[in-house]
Amino acid sequence: MTAGSPQTNPTPAIGAHTRAAGGEWVARLAVGTESILVPVAGIAVSFALFGVFVALAGANVLDVYYQMYRGAFGSWFSFQNTLLRAAPLTLTALCTALPAQLGLVIIGGEGALVLGALGAVVAAHTLEGSSSWAVLLGMGVAACAVGGTWIGMQGALRTLRGVNETISSLLLNYIAIGIFKHLVEGPMRDPASLNKPSTRPIGEANALGSIPGMDVHWGLVYGVIGCMVAYVLMRRTTFGFAAKMIGGNPRAALLSGLPVHRIIIVACALAGAAAGLAGMEEVAAVHGTANASLIVGYGYTGVLVAFLARQHPLGILPVSVLLGGIGASGGLLQRTEHLPDATVNVLQGILFIVILASETLRGRFNILTPPIQKTQRPAAAAPPAAA
């Protein structure tokens, strides 16, 4: 009662009651308006708080806002930079959002991303000499397999051993980065990389190309497709329905004969595959090799994206663009306002906290949720009459 899971969401109940009452669209509109208005207000409040913070740090607030806008969306060039950063975020956010449908809080995107990147590099080296299509396909499959195994393992530990998945996924992030650094600075190091230990490059020919007409690579399309597939999977298939059931009440799901363990492990593996794919795309399109530049916190920002999007697979898309924009504006803030590079992290932290706190506002505005109180009792009394 004190600390419910993030999935305690009354929306299905509202829908069910009002369908009986015949006012479905009113309820949908109300819920829809609320689920957009509350986060937008939250984002506005966060930016206001951030403004107070930078003002205290001695910067000109309006100028900071303007530079952020300029750095994120101000020109075609900066918008493409934003999209470049949004691409991995869409996939790492899925790493948190998919398990969240089952009531799990998984923060392991960072680890799955770096290991997926390693897997992709190994695949590229193994398939050296094949056509670039084969290499890219191999890289994608390897990255998904590695990432999927990594997060799937966390799901298995959770469901089979009862190990808290939040803590284990955070610990495994550190372990994954340790393994990554060990391999990149040791056995897999390219002797030609002197200052910055890196693996052997995957080769220019095998790089992931740009979307025609833009300087943004195809990874963005992977992310969009990934989110759409996740939406269809979770909202339109029996697997998704079973996952929702487990998220709502694992014991009831078990009693109704669902293979709970298997569904949890599969959902976590899919989530990890998404994050692993983010690593592959960063290697294939951005860096061309695996090195420490991959560890820039896309996994952790992805967690924030997932929570901001309220774990909705399609909501991830606009939110990743927003967070990608915040990340893209960081460099400009450093140059023009002389603010430290951690400024972006502060804004992200404020956003995260305000959005979580705003959850408590849900259902408190009577205009937005008229059907709950009014139809609950008649609807509860209706079934006997109908039967």
Add this chain to the structure above:
Amino acid sequence: MTETPLGFWGLPLALAGGALRVSAPYLFVSLGECLTEKSGRINLGQEGTLIMGAMSGYGVSYLSGSAWLGVLAAGCVGVVFGGLHAWLCSSRRVNDVAVGIALMLLGIGLAFFLGKPLIQPTAPRLSAIELGSWSHFAPVRAALEINALLLWGVAAAFAMRFFFQRTRWGLLVRIVGEDADAARAMGYDANRVRFLATAAGGFFAGVGGSFLSLYYPGSWSEGLSSGQGLMAVALVIFARWDPVRCLWASLLFGGAGAIGPALQSIGIIGGYNLYATAPYVFTLVIMVATSSARRTIAGQPAELTVAR
């Protein structure tokens, strides 16, 4: 420490010395987390609190010239962070695990932002107590150097056990952690108790952070803490919510954290990055070993969502 005349015996010595040095942050954070979790909430933001404590402790020590004032300031910052966590979580529908993650990210961001000017200057550090002055061997003396803060932590562990077992307030914290409704029925405000417990827990985590920046490693940098606050949360589960067991577990974790540097000190350098993951692997193995899918862990406060 590089030239050791003890040969292979340098390894256990370096491990023991490392355990004494490295364990204090674990001890303080786990004591704070123990107090918080006994009241029925989990605060994953302790990692952020630890880093904020390290930064502010170093900053105040640098500005005031007194390291102990820095420790106090770090504790106060911890109270603010703990209080923020408790205040946010007291609202309906706000999830304590998620707020903890958010506070972790905010704490790290804030500390890096405010700590930028602190990377260069040197602040006064906490002094060491030499337990090994009887020995002629430099490595023995180095290993047995401890800090007064660690002794305070040891005392706090026993005091906290006394608090839980023998005092009225300790009982109240336990009641709230076991059954908030029962506490409410008795006329106590569960949210208020949790607020105080989480804020006090934050104090401990902040002090633990000041140990990092003011004693060992003894300077402020952005790579100062890498998950110690987080491991301390796992450590509380391992210690089954008993402050004195937290003390033993901290020493054990400190030893695991010292494996990498200890191996380096006797000349094994390859695979440093792998040895550095030893504490995480160790924590994970312990979590897997102590958890069970079928029953809750003995001693777990019933209101806690951590191991559902």
